[in-house]
Amino acid sequence: MKCCKKILVLITVLLNIIPLNGCWNYREIDQLAIVAGIAIDKGINEKFSITVEIVEITSGGTAQSETTSKIITFEGKTIFDTSRHVISVSGKKLYWGHAKIAIISQEIATQGVVQVLDWFSRDAETRADIKIVISKEHSAKDILATKGLTEKVTSFEINEILNSHQSLSDTPKVEVWMFNNRLVAKGISPIAPAIDLKQINGESVPHITGCAIFDGDRLIGFLDNNDTKSMLFILNEIKGGVIIAESCTENEKTTASCEIFRNKTKVKPVINNGNIEMDINIETDVAIDEISSSENIINVDTVKKLEASAEKILKDRIESVIAKVQSDFGVDAFGFGAKLYENKPKIWNLVADSWKDKFKDLKVNVNVKVNIINSAMLAKPLEVND
């Protein structure tokens, strides 16, 4: 009897684990059509034209295998429907688990990206860490159709570019979930990196440049690299990169490139005479990495001067990008409203409805502090002797 009971319990438990598990099934790894990236354009006949890049593995034995990619374009009413139609030519169901990139064409982005992003966020097959890029070219498909410089699979190449961009820090890295967060949040509007094609050795290769500014989910314009970098300073997303400092002596103008080691930006709303103002305090640790002349600028006085010049250059740039966004786009891409909401929710409630107008005339005080902490491997400039 006791044994019987044990077996019964075991059977019940075993039966239960089958309906209780999640949504997955046994699929051999080689049965997957691994999607590397997707490009979404406006279709000619239908609403969307979807281009997926599928990783193709040609194996000639164990050692000489090669990973290349193929692109397939389909038109359809919705993205999900269209992506399922790919089966009719590939014979395999698309596997989205490792998709890296979603390139959205300008045309679609101008109409609104929610129609695209909903599927990426909702479907269980796709992941919310797909990176969004906005195509500056005529169609997003053109970008996937190029061949990368270092990687055989274009989407992986773009992914690599975005990942390593932090040592350049002039474009944001935006994944679907981040975009959604900014889309839903108050007082901040989404941004996404922009992509175009560049001619290298007579071939077009994908090239990340600047970022796209959104009003709600609609694309309204682009910022170039330098402006984007300044914007990232405000967003406290600088992970590396270079700032240039200049030192003018009586003989010549010396330029020093400084590598950013650490940056900390604090944005704080303040009320001044009943007006909302933003205080931006930026503190950056840099190291001199390159000096354009043989003049000895590495001493206490000159380093001070270098710091001052770097601060000035940085401050000017940041102020100009704020002015540009305020006048040209009029959307709060810097998240000043969100900061206000965080720090002074009561005031935010008063201005929430008219924030867009308030933002256009918002006064911003920028304070920049640059610390040059060392001069890398050389303590002196290279002196030229006869």
Add this chain to the structure above:
Amino acid sequence: MGDYMFGKFSRFGKRHAANLAGNNSKNGNSNNNNDSTNSKNKNNINSNNINNNNNNNTINKKDAGDNQKGFYKNKPVNNLMLSNSLEKNISLFEDIFSGDETLIIRRFQNRYLTSVKCCALYFHGMVNNEIINENIIQPLLSSNLAEGIDTNNLIDELQYKVIICGNVKTSQDFTAIVNSLIGGDTILLLESCSKALIISSKGLEKRSITEPESAKVIRGPREGFTESIITNISLVRRIINNADLKLKFKEIGERTHTKTCICYIEGLALESVLNELEQRLDKIKIDGILDSGYIQELIKDAPFSLFETVGASERPDVIAAKLLEGRVALFVDGSPFVLTVPYVIAESAQANEDYYNNFIFASMNRVFRTVGTILATSIPSLFLALTTFHHELLPTQLLLSLSTARKDVPLPSVLSLIIMLTIFDILREAGTRMPSSIGETINIVGTLVLGEAAVQAKLVSAPVIIVTAITGILTLMNKNLILSTVVLRFLFLIASSILGIYGFTFAFILLIIHLMSIRSFGVPYMLDITSIKDHNAQDTWIRAPWWTMTLRPKIIGMKNRIRQSSGRPWRK
């Protein structure tokens, strides 16, 4: 409670009785049919006959003791008695051992006192001939018995004054005499005497003490047990020079009369364990014990478990260490493997070298052993789960290279894994019992044919081979758990082929529950595995330095937990 139990039993009894009655009535019916002989009914009749036989068998089993066809009982020699006539006595032995031509019956007389007629009985090959020639027959033949010997009490006089032998007894008990004779002793019968002398003259050929093949060491004693129980006991006694070391002999095996010896240190071993062990041994009613493995399985706590709850070792130092921790050892004649109880799972990862080497190094090795075993059970199933269920968990580059490797491979991953692992186990099993010269061939066939060729022929993918190889090596890391690892691996593999990592986790939890539920002679099998308290964790996942191991293990060493008074008294 007792009543309840009784009620239950009686209900069972009733049901059984009802069944029996039912059978009988059926038989009755068929017999009736039998009268009207129909060719149709022939089958029926046969089956009923079988039924009858079955019934008989069950009855036989019930009172097997009394039945001739049932369980073997020794020939009723207890009724036999020695008489005063030498020739009669000799013929008694001849009767019992008729058909056994190795029995040697040597009649002789004393040179001086011819009235002293003797007869020595022994088995050829079982005795040391030197003892018989020089210490028994020679003194009896050539010493002058006419002088200084009281012929009225000849048998005692011979024992005290003539026979030059260590262990001599007089006995009237015929059973004991026969047993000693079989065991290799010499029996000396005298004319007109109803007693016999049992003279110890065992001279069995035995293997010399060598280093055990099953567990080689770099640091530590190299002695290993042999097949002789006396040698084995002496090896342990040499290590533990203490009067508290108790040895208790027991014969198991109705036909083989295998000698076993329960060994423990008084004041350390728990009475409860000791009593339980004796009880279980007493209940063994088997015809023969050829190795301690028989007993190991017969007295095991969780009989269907993959895990051993009785330990076995081939090394005297290991057994001595276990005795000193308060365990009980069981020597079995004919087996170089000595059993110890209670046995907990932590012991399977302990090697004797751990205690002789530096504790940091030993702890590291022990962690390798433990983790290695866990990995050996789970690597194939985790690999399968990742490559067939949870592709998202793999880094993209790994996914691509795995995908490349699997291209054009016809077999599903789960099948190829099962096949490769089975082949590995077949190779392991084949290699175990092979002479070393043939073993080389197996290695070459295994590595070249199965590794290279199978991948090139696209029968399996290269990662599967890698997984098999890693698993195979990891399996060998813990010799005590090889069997459990091999079986568990397949169970895990099947679980994860159905439900992925979820299934694997489920199977793993079941395993833990199972391990947690086992006890070995009342001691929890997972004793101290989950503990991180100092003295409990001193000898499980790691081996603590000797100066900190001042206490014996929990429960097992409960009777006297203090192993050393203070670790390093010279250090103020």
